[in-house]
Amino acid sequence: MAGADLDGRNMPVSLTNSKLIFDALKECDIRMVSALPETWLVHLIRLADDDPEMTLVRLAKEEEAVGVSAGAYFAGVKSAMLMQNHGFLASINGIVSLAHLYKIPLLMLISYRGSFGERDPWQTQGGNVTEPLLRALGIPYSFLDAVETVKKRIRQAQTLAESSLQPVALLLTRDLMWEE
């Protein structure tokens, strides 16, 4: 059942900026994306699904993505993880006990729900703890918050992940993802 809301057409998620992010990922030679849907990610996931050069792995829970991306890394395939910040919370043991323990580079694109402008009450608690947790885990992070810097930041995040052999996060912000 592919209702209008399910593919994001009735939601003000930016298709233009989702495409910008997706194209930047492809320019970084990323060929596998693992994801769990969330409103801000609908276009990105559909773009990955529609692209024959991209392998999309739809997960049951975000922590699986750490294992899938680690497998891809050993195979020599560049991958990215698409998740909501609550999915990041659900992945923490995998990040610590696989990615950190074994020095596996991960490129994590995390939608930053529950921050300024958030209307959904259920997103707000996760918004409070996202950055403190990234800092506590020692995960370098930056923001995708402006069209002009998207491409460069994705490239820089991937470069740092690969040189430091560790997870690096990019927070997808409302300013970039939401059009209203």
Place this chain on the structure above:
Amino acid sequence: MLRLECLRSIYSELQNCLVVTIMGAVAAELQSLGHRPNFFYLQHAMGLASSMGLGLALCLPEQQVIVIDGDGSLLMNLGSLSTMARYRPKKLVHVVFDNESLLSVGGFPTATSTGTDLEGIALASGIPRVATVRSVESLKAAVTDAVRGSELTTIIAKVEATGPAAYVTDLSLLENRFQFRRHVQSLKKR
């Protein structure tokens, strides 16, 4: 049925595969039979060995991948069965040693000891081939068949809750990681 004997019986099969194991007794016992550069032991992150095997199998569809899982680990990531079944890589074999116990942390019984049926869960998750084995011979036959075949297979092997005296080996985690990565990359150059 002893897990060590099971591993011994399939060791020659494992020699030609990319092998991802879980932590604890499985990792220590396989190393006691002889470490190889194509063996990776995920010494923590319980539940993610199958996810890592899936990532490998999707990226290297020509390579045979064998995940050696356990009941405690799989119960922590049952969703992985549904994700594997969704993409069903043809050359992925998922062996689950079910000793009905969290052996390495003191032998606390898992839910398979009170009736949870991993074969049923794997089947209902959509894994195309599932078997439960209770003897070394049938385990060996099931693994050999699965490797010869071309369908995602989960094999539940019921084993006794006994393990090695020690779990820490002289292979450091990072040594294993860098060696395994180098090995996988060398396969691509051939």
